[in-house]
Amino acid sequence: MRRGPTGGVEVEVSRVGPDGVVTWGDDVSRAGGGSMEKEADGKFSLRLFSVHPADAGLYRCAVSVYAGRLTPGPSSPATITQRSEWVTVSLKTDDVRVSASVDLPRRPLLRRGSTITMLCNVSVETSASSQVEVQWLQKPKEPARKDVTFSEDATAQLIATLSYDGLTRIYSNASDLSVDRVSETSYRLRIFSAREEDQGHYQCQAEVWLQDPRGGWYNTGSRAESETVHLYLYARVADLLLIPLVVGVSSALFVGVLIIATVTCCFMKRLARQRSRIRK
Template sequence: MRSKSSAMAQIIVKAVALVVLLHGVFQSVVCREVTVPAGPLYRVAGFPVSLPCAVSSYEGSRTQEFEWFLYRDDSGGRQMGVISTRDPGFPYTPFVSRVRNGEVRVERDSGDRIRLVMHRLRTEDQGKYECYTPSTDSTYQGTYSASVIVKVIPDTLQISNLRSLTGQPARGETGEETDIISIDKMLEVVPGRLYQKRYDDGEIKLEKRSVEGGQDLYVMKMRGVRPEDRGSYYCEASQWILDPDRSWQKIAQRKLDIGNLTVNELGEVTLQIGAPLVLTCEVQGLSSNINYGLLVQWLVSDNIRGREVEVSRMSPGGVVSWGDELSQGRGSLEKVSDGRYSLKLFSVQPADSGIYRCAVSVYNPDSSLDPTTAPIYSQHSQGVTVNLRTKDVSVTAAAELPRGPLLKRGSTITLICNVTVKTTGPAQAQVQWVRTPIPKPVLKKGQSPSSELSMPDPPVPVTPELIATLRHDGVAQSLSNSSEVSVDRVSVNTYRLRVHVARPEDQGLYTCRAHAWGQDPHGAWYDTGVKAESYAVTVYLYARAEDMLLIPLVVGVASALFVGILIISTVTCCFMRRLARQRAQK
């Protein structure tokens, strides 16, 4: 009997141990985990750095929040806030201006994957970077942060040319950048796709030579130049490094303008999205003995802008300013030589299409050049039409109110927007939610309240209110001034708007707008200009049960007060009359 009891006890102990083991395994499966690249990572000062961070096995919202900290090598282990996805006031003082101007930012790849991007790495940015994810779990378990060491090395990449092309570009010249031939990071010669046959035939060669001082000289030779070889030529050098995870990363890059092969006059040009645009303005006929003051402007007009606007200008003192927000920060305006001014847009977008003209104003050398100073001569060049080869893009948007209980004051309003973007290559959608108040019916002259109500004639125009936006990069922006709202991406094509603790002013006609975004060959995202708007969905809040009970309660109290006052008034009145008769008899 004892042996049976002992055996049974052993079985129970083993079963408990197995349950504990399985519980531990289950806990290990659902524990939160934060991952960053293995370090140390060596990056070059003055160039961009991108640090990915991902969180997995978490509970709660699919859109997780992230915070980045930096422990500088010279800080003695002190923590410094860099940027947060949830708190605009999170950055410490050294990063406030860099975050504000976008030099340091967070780009969201998905709800639980982001990247810390620093546009220009500085020497003092060296240190340990910690990615922290605030808990959304029911129990605190797993890892909530991960760190990676970043080493900032000096910029030693230099590039120069021994011989420049002598061809001069004509006014209005532009071109599309194409790879001719290169040596990749594995030191292999790789011809461009359009030049493969000419390389195989020996028409194009790339040679590496050694020169004094330990420098490397690369020489490209082209035999049998063709008409399509006209244009501006560049030499680009890149520095690569093998990270600890065995992946190659480009850490530095420089580009050198070699010159123009031949004169290429253009009245119209068509470019691929992402290609560079180069326009040259040449001023002739001025005496070289007089130092005139020249104001050079580039203007553009198209159907979108509706009028001719200034892209950029160079003052007589050489100061460059930008007037077109679409081009600011994406190009340069340079004085190439005496009388020659070059406008460059590094990567064109659909909004850059239009008719470009150069305007030159000539001032006396001793002019003060204040706004009231008139030029002695002004001239506009002929226009150069710039067209963009855009992809075939189509987008649709459909809003719906999911079935559920009647919406009441205090409920959460949930609206769904189904968006479809059809195009070639990567595409994203930017979704906006707008609300228009429900039109109030009015009575026409001579119409009784019981008769059929009609709308105002003519209707009063109402401007829709922008409620929230989910940008193409996953960043949500709430713009409502009433209730708390949130917007997220539920699935690939489904976007959701939630209005929490709804108020009467949250009623209205809700519409979702979808804007299609594409990606150029350099990886930058741009607005294709193609958009769609859904039909309006009516949201109405019904009265709550307690609100309905309040009506008879108020009516009952009012009725009771009325009856009480009536009784008291009647009794008082009768008593006063009786008292008056008694006094009269005496």
């Protein structure tokens, strides 16, 4: 049995049944491989290979006795079960340092309908082989309180992820997005045909994954959050020309109507004077 370093839910790591068959009940332990053996009467050993930080925590064993039954079934209740005291398993992990910064190029002028590009620059310092998982978040409004960080703010939304193995996940149902890795330390987010709803604050988060001796990858728990950048979209040139166009057309119509009305009025007055002379 195992618990996390700070306690929590107890999970079963491995079990050897009365028939000697070993079963694994925890996916984390099975991912790194392991063995459970009977070394002597009353003595069993558990070995975990290529341990990860997630394997650290509190461990204990539980022994169940099925009196009067040579082959108890899986659902058979034990006559008695005894549990040992907890022992602490600590792991020394590789030192990992990671930092992240986000860059929003503002040239040319960012306009609605254009493609917006943001870069997340990640720096990792470690002696082991590493990969980085990058997440992009958007927050349309300022945090309600100044002491609330971007990731803690309830309005912050995860919009895209590029996993350590290159798998892309898009969580936004609004504008078309894409994420990719453009260099060893730079990760890109692109927003196509940007709309007004895409405005707001953006941030990238980086998590470091290391490779174990067996070739598997595991999350080290080391992560970094960038500062936020604000995306503001200017109106398109067509939108800017629409206002003077409307004003110009309206002014032209007004002047035209005024001229026609003036000419018509003068013509009617002149016609009325001519009729008055003829009658005299």
